[in-house]
Amino acid sequence: MIKRNQLILGDKSLKDITDDICAPVETLPGKGWVGLFLTAKTMLIFYMITLGMVMAYGMGLLGVNHPIAWGTMIVTFVFWIGIGHAGTLISAILFLFRQKWRTSVARTAEAMTVFAVMTAGLFPLLHTGRPWLDFWLFPYPNQRGPLWVNFRSPLLWDVFAVSTYATVSIIFWYIGMVPDFATIKDRAKNKIRKQIYGILSLGWRGTARNWSHYEILYLLLAGLSTPLVLSVHTIVSFDFAVAGLPGWHTTIFPPYFVAGAIFSGFAMVVTLMTLVRIGFPQFKDYITIDHMEVMNKIIMTTGLMVGYAYAAEFFIAWYSGNQYERFVFVNRAFGPYGWAYWVMVSCNVIIPQIFWFRWARRTIPVMFVVSIFVNIGMWFERFVITVTSLHRDFLPSNWGMYAWSFWDGAVLFGSFGMFLTLFLLYLRVFPAISIAEIKPVMNVGRDDQDGKHGGH
Amino acid sequence: MSRKVGGIAGIFLEETQVLVAARKIREMGFLKFEAISPYPVHGMEEACGISRSSIPYVTFVAGLFGCSFGLWLTWWTSVVDWPINVGGKPLFSLPAFIPIVFELTVLFAALSSVAALVYHCRLPHHNPPDIDPDLTSHKFAIYVPEDDKGYDAAQLTKILNELGASEVKKVAEY
Numbered sequence: 001m002i003k004r005n006q007l008i009l010g011d012k013s014l015k016d017i018t019d020d021i022c023a024p025v026e027t028l029p030g031k032g033w034v035g036l037f038l039t040a041k042t043m044l045i046f047y048m049i050t051l052g053m054v055m056a057y058g059m060g061l062l063g064v065n066h067p068i069a070w071g072t073m074i075v076t077f078v079f080w081i082g083i084g085h086a087g088t089l090i091s092a093i094l095f096l097f098r099q100k101w102r103t104s105v106a107r108t109a110e111a112m113t114v115f116a117v118m119t120a121g122l123f124p125l126l127h128t129g130r131p132w133l134d135f136w137l138f139p140y141p142n143q144r145g146p147l148w149v150n151f152r153s154p155l156l157w158d159v160f161a162v163s164t165y166a167t168v169s170i171i172f173w174y175i176g177m178v179p180d181f182a183t184i185k186d187r188a189k190n191k192i193r194k195q196i197y198g199i200l201s202l203g204w205r206g207t208a209r210n211w212s213h214y215e216i217l218y219l220l221l222a223g224l225s226t227p228l229v230l231s232v233h234t235i236v237s238f239d240f241a242v243a244g245l246p247g248w249h250t251t252i253f254p255p256y257f258v259a260g261a262i263f264s265g266f267a268m269v270v271t272l273m274t275l276v277r278i279g280f281p282q283f284k285d286y287i288t289i290d291h292m293e294v295m296n297k298i299i300m301t302t303g304l305m306v307g308y309a310y311a312a313e314f315f316i317a318w319y320s321g322n323q324y325e326r327f328v329f330v331n332r333a334f335g336p337y338g339w340a341y342w343v344m345v346s347c348n349v350i351i352p353q354i355f356w357f358r359w360a361r362r363t364i365p366v367m368f369v370v371s372i373f374v375n376i377g378m379w380f381e382r383f384v385i386t387v388t389s390l391h392r393d394f395l396p397s398n399w400g401m402y403a404w405s406f407w408d409g410a411v412l413f414g415s416f417g418m419f420l421t422l423f424l425l426y427l428r429v430f431p432a433i434s435i436a437e438i439k440p441v442m443n444v445g446r447d448d449q450d451g452k453h454g455g456h
Numbered sequence: 457m458s459r460k461v462g463g464i465a466g467i468f469l470e471e472t473q474v475l476v477a478a479r480k481i482r483e484m485g486f487l488k489f490e491a492i493s494p495y496p497v498h499g500m501e502e503a504c505g506i507s508r509s510s511i512p513y514v515t516f517v518a519g520l521f522g523c524s525f526g527l528w529l530t531w532w533t534s535v536v537d538w539p540i541n542v543g544g545k546p547l548f549s550l551p552a553f554i555p556i557v558f559e560l561t562v563l564f565a566a567l568s569s570v571a572a573l574v575y576h577c578r579l580p581h582h583n584p585p586d587i588d589p590d591l592t593s594h595k596f597a598i599y600v601p602e603d604d605k606g607y608d609a610a611q612l613t614k615i616l617n618e619l620g621a622s623e624v625k626k627v628a629e630y
Contacts, residue, residue: 014594148533157555186589203581208491216509439495
């Protein structure tokens, strides 16, 4: 029989697992965390000022103008929404496929999803230019007719897709944490902590009847989230694909966007997990090199899918015989924005190829650097799709360049402040690994069963 | 509901012991007993004789409702209440409405399933009485309430001890 590697190292007992995972919640933060948090919070304050300026002065502060009406905000929206997809893939799709290794990273990946969707959600709301009227996006009986929203518009599909995705992701994440909140409550020596986690745990006690309902609910939510996550990036791709613009109007977009989303999301998971392993050394027994290797394999696979999509797009542009379509793709690679295209190709297709080597998949500094490159590459992918298609379309008199301004950079930079602030807070107030889910898989790959625990 | 019900509880340290104990207590004819564990124990439902959760039916009906609501909303607003010709498309443009219908199906199904869990598990219940704080960390328990048929504290203490309980204690309220 082929031996399985242990999912959790160090022959932990049930109590050790509880102690290890609850430790960050129950102890005061160290210097490293405080340093990172202050940095992230400064970025967040900078972001709030930036967004305040953009709201007060209007969208004209950013480089969006004719002919490039969609710029940084839409590019960065698609970027952050894509990041979120890996979290749902890990928590829902890998759950349905019975991938036990997912347990160690699922909670943090879901947190990443929730925060990435929150970060992303702001952009289209602000990009309307009049964010104080954003409630008009929802169909509600109103005094303007009632004038209803246009259900035939992909932008409205996005409103439904992203808000449903945010709601269901938050619920899925929260329900997963309820038993762990009860654990923290029961361990709490401090009265205030007991009250707060008591409220969060909803009074969970872990009776067999409750677990029976709970497991079914978890399965159902996983089943519902799976088509949901695929639909969300499909609908995001419809924002482009339904338009008649060459470079956007292609049928490959839904699978191409979903693969890209999973690719970028896993890169972000690897970036964050390498940092979590440094910050909380006790988590190295739970998030092992084996876990990181599996994720790096997924990065390489989805990277190849994305590379295939780039090639297929180019081939179809030539094969279609449509001169406008051909021109857009030649212009993408060799026009004034050619540098962005080649940044995208090198970061997304060439650099991840290093993961063919086992040592690269299992070396923390290598995977950290690759994951950063993939994040950069995936931001550029959305930039290439959005900006290069718009900047030269049918009429040469209608051509132009994106007037990138300081504020474009500020919005992009600041959004990381929002995401990292939320994520760092999460690491200290919520159990970062699912305590109740990791215990049933703690014996996977263990040689010595003592005859006590059931083998798996 | 408000009447305090106590009972007797045996605390176990091993998953296998609590499974055996749950089966034994059930075979003795107790109906209202509870097995408490820090994580879902494989095979516990069979050992306790718990039937499959009814939440999937709620999910199905709610999903069906969300789907119909989505169809009705898009149809009524686009065809009945304020018909507008958008790009020469039919007033009822079903393919364009599918994303809305799908998202509403998922939203209603998910929210109702969670509501069903809250209802079935009688949540939220702020800091309910507990037997032992370690039951959410590394210990397991079998609890038999005193209003269960055939309750006999002395006999239960003896049996729970025989089943390997590390501790048997009287619970004032659970």
